[in-house]
Amino acid sequence: MSRVFRRFSSTITLKAAPPKAHFHRALPASSFPKGYLVTGIHAGVKKKPDVLDVALIVSTSDHPAAAAACFTRNAFKAAPVVVSEQILTQNRGRARAVVVNSGCANAVTGRQGMDDAWAMVRETDALLPPSTSPAENHTLVMSTGVIGQNLPISKIVQGIRSQATPARSLASDFSAWERAAQAFMTTDTFPKLRSRVFTINGTEYRMAGMDKGAGMIHPNMGPSNALHATLLGCILTDAAVSPQSLQNALTYAVERSFNSISVDGEMSTNDTILVLANGAAAAKHDGKVVEIDEETDKEGFEIFKSELTQFAVELAQLVVRDGEGATKFVTVNVKGAPTYEIAHRIASRISTSALVKTAFYGEDANWGRILSAAGSISVPGLNPDKVSVTFLPSDNTASLPVLVNGEPESVDEVRAKEILSLEDFGICVDLGGLGNEEATYWTCDFSYDYVRINGDYRS
Amino acid sequence: MSRVFRRFSSTITLKAAPPKAHFHRALPASSFPKGYLVTGIHAGVKKKPDVLDVALIVSTSDHPAAAAACFTRNAFKAAPVVVSEQILTQNRGRARAVVVNSGCANAVTGRQGMDDAWAMVRETDALLPPSTSPAENHTLVMSTGVIGQNLPISKIVQGIRSQATPARSLASDFSAWERAAQAFMTTDTFPKLRSRVFTINGTEYRMAGMDKGAGMIHPNMGPSNALHATLLGCILTDAAVSPQSLQNALTYAVERSFNSISVDGEMSTNDTILVLANGAAAAKHDGKVVEIDEETDKEGFEIFKSELTQFAVELAQLVVRDGEGATKFVTVNVKGAPTYEIAHRIASRISTSALVKTAFYGEDANWGRILSAAGSISVPGLNPDKVSVTFLPSDNTASLPVLVNGEPESVDEVRAKEILSLEDFGICVDLGGLGNEEATYWTCDFSYDYVRINGDYRS
Structure with missing residues (x-):
């Protein structure tokens, strides 16, 4: 898949990215979490008609959904980040809906940008069935696209309102989830949607998630504060998890997934x-949903954390797979490190x-x-004479050591x-027995x- | 200067780098420092015949030249870096010659690499006139090129030895300096050579310098320990400066020049x-050279430091100008910072x-x-609502504010x-009165x- 062009005196081989459409495929309806209605619509943020640009995700569960988030650590946080962070704090880790737009990041947009993000929240709140929750707002908001331009907010508001009418497209079938994933896309070449079924204490749960990436991908997110890249992701599960435990599980999962990928090193x-x-599939005790909690059910929590981490890795890898212009998918493993953090920094x-x-x-094995x-x-105690580097093929053939003990x-x-x-x-870089910690990027x-x-x- | 190609369904405009040959030009013989013999030869590291690949710089001054250096902070220091650092320490900041090869970095080359670097030092030492210095070795060594391959050391040794014969090309005219600068080059498109005349306390001095860069350019060097990129540079002056003061002046100059440029962010x-x-132009007192020293002649030292810094900036800018594939030369200024370090980190x-x-x-004004x-x-206390960004044209026309107070x-x-x-x-980024410090990259x-x-x- 390559063509050759003559450029001035030199020749450039323009190698095309391999086909990627097969990374998106239909998923069984039974693998999607219960109690969610979702859709993607064309509101008009993007110029091309029919290109989806607003996603809506609504929990219909009676149980107030727990919510957790990891946000960018960038000093110039976009308005939707500031607003979502505020709502999450006010609601003590509960939320019932998510609204997302692509095409415009609503970042560095001054006071108008804050007003617009709040308008998206309020319009989505208006779609929700009445609840007994004392919270004023129930919707978290995300935006992605160009920085420094204001949202066409009246178009977005109108788009969200269309979901209050009988003609609404909010649904729970595969094609609704697919529309939502499509509405996340910017320079992505395929919608990124995955689902997963898992069991905790004999109860079956599901999670579905969508994300988008392509460029500005080098996340560094933490609890309520930690990604770098326009990486947006949303994971929905019908398990019931207490807000603090959900945040702890997400923080752990994000560190080993979204914070361990890079397309271009940009936060x-x-x-x-x-x-x-949202607990829609949770077992009830005396008619009440019992939330999985780190303190009261360590074992159940560890299973949930592990499932969430594996799922987050799967979603994160899709972003790398579809990195802007990417023709390769490379796993970088650093081992023999004194700490996970050092291994992670070197891999990064x-x-x-x-x-x-x-x-x-x-395709140059330039291990130097x-x-x-x-x-x-800088790694204290590192001895260059102990370091080894190996190339690892993905086709189960023999690995190739290129540097052994320096x-x-x-x-x-x-x-x-x-x-x-x-x-x-x-690629595996072995630091040569400085410790037993490793990290993968x-x-x-x-x-x-x-x-x-x-x-x-x-x- | 652009041509258009059709690539699959899309069109690529391949914009050529602007012509750069005019950045190299003849310099007056009187502007080169006294007491140096230099040359560049083809030893055979590079395959193409007649392409220069070894530079030699020899001080012929009776005064033992003071020497100072800033080296990479990379954990995998190349053999020539380790050897030069060792010689500089042993000689307490004195050296009489420099030998440089391009085409092979002699990095990550194990024990053989160390032997080869020492062989280059010893062969160059053998060219020097006898001296009363008790030092065992007098030559500093630098290499640049591909990592992980051994030097063709017998060719290099033979090349250096050719300078002990009557047919030698070591000289002090412009074309000898030009040859030396040419021998530094790897992917550089023009030799980087500059000279400068300056006066301290009524005495006229000169400095000449050459450097090379192109890729792996994002230096981070410090006193005897600080660059990131294969950036090699060598500055020769006929002033007399004490070793410690020379190191202090160089450390200051490198921070504001070579450590403030980036081509690709690689150390x-x-x-x-x-x-x-080498003090060849220094005033003598009772027949002895008086070295400029920070302690005893603060004023003279400050002039020298300032001249060295301006000269280092000039040489560093040439590296950016000739960055691999570069079509633009952009000055990034960050001001209103609480410290120079913070301004420098943001600019970086x-x-x-x-x-x-x-x-x-x-050519997209994407200030976002x-x-x-x-x-x-991360900048403690930064208020995004106070930040301004301005584009600054180089043709003296009006500047263009794109973000004002957030x-x-x-x-x-x-x-x-x-x-x-x-x-x-x-580009100027004003942090909005967090402080008065600024940095330029x-x-x-x-x-x-x-x-x-x-x-x-x-x-």
């Missing part, structure tokens, strides 16, 4: 991952290095660049090229298309 | 800046952002990306495009050519 003003747990540095990523694009990137992180191997370049020509491969390559997409994004 | 295993001060983050740099390439990059640095301006896109279509322009854009050059560097 966005809007990065947000939300999770709602390798995953964001422009030189490493252009070498991936060129990998080592050079790793070495820019000494370069005589590398079979043909074999190296063979591994790097795969769409998926891995997922990244893509840096191609001509990344430059093309971002050299002319606004027009 | 190299080899980054090194050296300075020799903006200067390394792939999204900001691809927008520069696309600038702000988003700035915001990823509120986006209604930007004249035609005017914005006009500024960004210049080869040189600037120089960066380039991120183009198709960067990907082309680095996607296929080794072959």
Whole structure:
């Protein structure tokens, strides 16, 4: 899949990204969580007619859904981030709906931007059935797209209002979930939607999630404060989890998933991952929903945390897979580290290095660049003579050591090229017994298309 | 200077880098420092015949030259970095020669690499006239090029030895300096050579310097420990400066020059800046050279430090100008910061952002990306509502505010495009009165050519 062009005196091979449409596929209706109505509509934020740009997710469960979030740590937080954070705090970790728009980030939009984000919240609140909750607002809001432009708010308001009419498209079937996922997309080439069925204490639960990424992807999110990239994600489950435990599980999961991916090393003003747990499938005790809680049901909580983490990894990997211009999917593992944080920092540095990523694009086993990137992180006690680097093919053939205990191997370049020509491969950097901690990062390559997409994004 | 190609369904405009040859020009012989013999030769590290790959710089001054250096902070320091650091320490800041090779970095080359670096030192030592110095070695060594491959050391040794014969090319005229600068080059498109005449306490001195860069450029060097990128630079002066004062002046200068530029955000295993001060033009007192010293001649030292800093900025800017694939030269100024360090970190983050740099390439005034990059640095007390961003044209026409006190301006896109279509322009980010400190960074854009050059560097 490549074509050759002559450029001035030199020749450029423009390698196309591999086809990605197959990463989106129909999912069984039974795998979606109970008690949610969702849709995606065309409100008019995006110019092209019929391109979906507003997603709505509404919990219809009687149980007030617990909600948790990880937000960008960027100093210039977009209005929807500020508003969602505020609502989550006011409601002590409860929310009943999520509204999302793509096409405009509502970031660095001054006072008008705050008004617009609140307008989206209030309009979505108006769609909800009456509840006994004392909370004033029930909806969390996310936006993604261009920074520094105001939302066409009257179009968005009108779009949300259309869901109060009999003609509304809010539903719970696969195609409704698919529409919602589509409305998240910006430069994404396929909607990112996954679902999962799991069991805790004999009860079956489900979770579904959608996210979007493509560019500005290098999240760094924490509890109520931590992503970098316009990465938006929303996970919905019909399990019942207490708000604090839900936040703890999400924080753990995000660190090992969305905070362990990089497309271009950019932290966005809007990065947000939300999770709602509406308890629609929860077992009841004396007619009341029992929430999974870290304090009272450690075992159940650990299962939930593990399921959420695996699911978040799956969603996060889709973002890398669809990274702007990406032709490769690379797993970077750093082991033998004294702490998880150090392993994570080194994996992150390798995953964001422009030189490493252009070498991936060129299918060049340039391990010197990998080592050079790793070495820019200061690691107390690191002995370069103990460090090893190995390339790991994804096709179950033999791995290829290129550096063993600080000494370069005589590398079979043909074999190296063979591994790097795969769409998926891995790299392992072993720090040589500084400790037993390890971290994994997922990244893509840096191609001509990344430059093309971002050299002319606004027009 | 652009051509259009059709790529699958989309069209790519491959914009060529502007011509850069005019940044190299003949310099007056009188502007070069006295007491140095220099040359560049083809030893055979590079395959193409007649391409220069080894530079030699020898001080012929009776006064033992003071030497100072800033080295990479990378954990995987190349052999020449380790060796030069050791010699500098052993000699208490004195050295009489410098040997440089391009084409192979001698990095991550294990024990053989160390032996090779020492061999380069010993061979160059053998060229020097006898001296009364008790030091065992007199030569500092630098290498740049591919990581993880051993030097063709016998070719290099033979090349250095050729300078002990009557046919040697070591000389002090412009063309000898030009040859030395040429031998530094890797993917550089022009040799980077500058000279300068200055006066301290009525005595006229000179300095000349050469450097190389192109890729892996984001230095972070400190006293005997601080660059990131394969940036090599060497500054020679005929002033006499005491070793400690020379190191202090260099550390200050490097922070505000080589540590304030970025091509691709990569810290190299080899980054090194050296300075020799051989005192060949120094005033003598009772027949003895008097060295400029911070303690005994504060005023003279400050003049020297200022001259060295301005000169280092000039050399550093040439590296950005010739950044791999660069079509733009952008000055990033951050002001109103509480400390220089914070201003420097924000300027650095903006200067390394792939999204900001691809927008520069696309001549897109996407200030949202600038702000988003700035915001990823944590600044205590920062109030987003006080922040302003301005585009500064280099042609003395009016500047263009795009964000004023946190509120986006209604930007004249035609005017914005006009500024960004210049080869040189600037950006000012004002943090809004958090303090009075400021920092300046120089960066380039991120183009198709960067990907082309680095996607296929080794072959």
